[in-house]
Amino acid sequence: MTKTILVGIFPQGAEEECLRSLTELERLADTAGAVTFGKMTQMKNVPDAATCIGSGKLMELKEVCQANEIDTVIFDCELTPAQIKNIENEIECDVIDRSMLILDIFALHATSAEGKVQVELAQLKYTAPRLIGKGKDMSRLGGGIGTRGPGESKLEIDRRRLASRISFLQNELYELEKNRQTMRASRERSSMPKACIVGYTNAGKSSLLNLLTDAGILAQDKLFATLDPTTRKFDLPSGISMLVTDTVGFIRKLPHHLVHAFKSTLEEAVYCDFLINVIDASDDECMEHMMVTESILNSLGATDKPILYVFNKIDKCTPERQYDLRFYNGGRGRVVSISVKEGYGYDELILQLEALCRYGKTREYFMFPYSEQSQLNALYRNAEIISTEYTDEGTLVYAWVDSKAKGMFSKFLR
Numbered sequence: 057m058t059k060t061i062l063v064g065i066f067p068q069g070a071e072e073e074c075l076r077s078l079t080e081l082e083r084l085a086d087t088a089g090a091v092t093f094g095k096m097t098q099m100k101n102v103p104d105a106a107t108c109i110g111s112g113k114l115m116e117l118k119e120v121c122q123a124n125e126i127d128t129v130i131f132d133c134e135l136t137p138a139q140i141k142n143i144e145n146e147i148e149c150d151v152i153d154r155s156m157l158i159l160d161i162f163a164l165h166a167t168s169a170e171g172k173v174q175v176e177l178a179q180l181k182y183t184a185p186r187l188i189g190k191g192k193d194m195s196r197l198g199g200g201i202g203t204r205g206p207g208e209s210k211l212e213i214d215r216r217r218l219a220s221r222i223s224f225l226q227n228e229l230y231e232l233e234k235n236r237q238t239m240r241a242s243r244e245r246s247s248m249p250k251a252c253i254v255g256y257t258n259a260g261k262s263s264l265l266n267l268l269t270d271a272g273i274l275a276q277d278k279l280f281a282t283l284d285p286t287t288r289k290f291d292l293p294s295g296i297s298m299l300v301t302d303t304v305g306f307i308r309k310l311p312h313h314l315v316h317a318f319k320s321t322l323e324e325a326v327y328c329d330f331l332i333n334v335i336d337a338s339d340d341e342c343m344e345h346m347m348v349t350e351s352i353l354n355s356l357g358a359t360d361k362p363i364l365y366v367f368n369k370i371d372k373c374t375p376e377r378q379y380d381l382r383f384y385n386g387g388r389g390r391v392v393s394i395s396v397k398e399g400y401g402y403d404e405l406i407l408q409l410e411a412l413c414r415y416g417k418t419r420e421y422f423m424f425p426y427s428e429q430s431q432l433n434a435l436y437r438n439a440e441i442i443s444t445e446y447t448d449e450g451t452l453v454y455a456w457v458d459s460k461a462k463g464m465f466s467k468f469l470r
C-alpha cells in the first residue's frame with residue numbers, strides 16, 4: 057500500500073472549497089490503491105513558482121513525510137515539471153499531482169484498445185514530461201502510483217522515444233476513431249431516438265443502464281469505473297425503442313489532455329437526441345457536480361439538447377433533501393428522482409423518457425393509397441405508429457413523426 061499525504065493550496069476565502077476538493081482527492085487516491093495518511097493546506101493567492109507551497113510549509117511537509125515513512129505526496133493543483141523536481145529534491149519522496157493521479161486511475165481501468173490508446177496518449181503528453189523532469193534514472197520509474205501505464209504495461213519514459221510513440225499512438229487512435237464513426241453512422245441511420253447518460257463520476261450511470269437493459273456493465277463504488285461507452289437498445293412500454301449510451305464520468309479539474317484524448321468517447325454526448333444527466337442526490341456537493349457536468353457539456357458543444365435530470369440514490373437522502381429536490385425545477389430540463397438500488401421512481405422515469413423520445417414530434421394522420429405500399433413500409437420504419445386503419449381510399453395511419461419524417465411523407469398527410 058502506497059502511503060500518501062495530500063496537499064492543497066487555496067486563495068483567501070476559499071478554504072472550505074479546498075478541503076472539499078481534498079476529500080475528493082482522497083477518494084481518487086483510494087481508487088488508485090493508496091492510503092491517505094494526512095492532509096495539508098496553505099493559504100496562498102499565487103502558487104510559489106518553484107515549489108508551489110512556501111518554503112516554511114515545505115519544511116513542515118518534509119518532516120511529516122520523513123517521520124511517517126510517506127511514499128508519495130499528491131498535490132491537488134497542477135504542478136509544472138520543475139516544481140515536481142524541486143519539491144522531490146527537498147522532501148525526498150515521490151510527488152505527483154491530481155491530473156497524474158486521475159490519469160493513473162484511467163490507466164488501471166482502461167480495457168478496450170481505444171481506451172488504452174487514449175490514456176497512454178494523455179499520459180505521454182502530461183505525465184511523461186513531468187517524470188522526465190525529475191532527472192532520475194528513468195528505467196527505475198513506472199511502478200508507483202501516478203506512473204502506471206495502461207493495462208499491464210508500464211508507462212515507459214524515454215525522451216528520445218516520446219515523440220515517436222506519441223505520433224504512433226495518434227495514428228492508431230485515428231484508425232480507432234474511424235471505427236467509432238462508422239458505428240455511430242449506422243446508429244444515426246436508424247430512426248430510434250438516442251439518449252446519452254452523462255454525469256459526475258460514481259453518480260450511478262452504469263447502474264441505471266444496467267437497470268433499464270441488463271447491460272451487465274461493471275458498476276462499483278469507485279471513481280471512473282467506466283471508461284468505454286456502451287450502447288444498448290431499450291424498449292419502452294409504449295412500444296418505442298430507443299438507444300441508450302453509458303459513458304465515462306466527469307470530475308472537477310478534469311485534465312485538459314484527458315479531455316482532448318477522450319474527445320471521440322466524450323462526443324457520444326454530442327451525437328444523441330437528448331441527455332440523461334444522472335446526479336448522486338445524496339452527495340452534499342451534488343449541485344456543484346451538476347455545474348461541473350454542465351461546464352464540460354458546454355465545452356463539448358452539447359448544451360443545445362433536451363435534458364432529463366435524474367436525481368439518483370434517493371434511498372440515501374434525508375427526508376429534508378428529498379423534499380427540497382421536489383422543488384428543483386431543472387433550469388432547462390425535466391427532473392425525476394429515483395433510486396436505482398431500490399427501484400424507486402422507475403415509472404416516473406419511464407414516463408419522462410417516453411416524453412423525451414417524442415420531443416419535437418407531432419401526431420399526424422397519413423393516407424396511403426393501396427398502390428403506395430412501399431411508401432407505407434418506409435413510414436413504418438421512420439415513425440412511431442399509433443394506429444392503422446384500412447379504408448376504401450387506402451391505409452389510414454396515425455403516427456408520431458419528427459419534422460424530417462413529416463417532410464418525407466408530406467404528400468400523404470391528411
Ligand SMILES: Nc1nc2c(ncn2[C@@H]2O[C@H](COP(=O)(O)OP(=O)(O)OP(=O)(O)O)[C@@H](O)[C@H]2O)c(=O)[nH]1
Nearest residue numbers: 258259260261262263276277280281282305396397
Ligand atoms: N444507495 C444507492 N447506491 C447506488 C444507487 N445507484 C447506484 N449506486 C451505487 O453507486 C456506486 C456507483 O455506481 P455506478 O453505476 O458504477 O456509477 P457510475 O456513474 O457509472 O460511475 P463511474 O463509471 O465510475 O463514473 C455503486 O456502488 C452503485 O452500487 C442508488 O440508487 N442507491
Ligand SMILES: [Mg+2]
Nearest residue numbers: 261262281282
Ligand atoms: Mg460507470
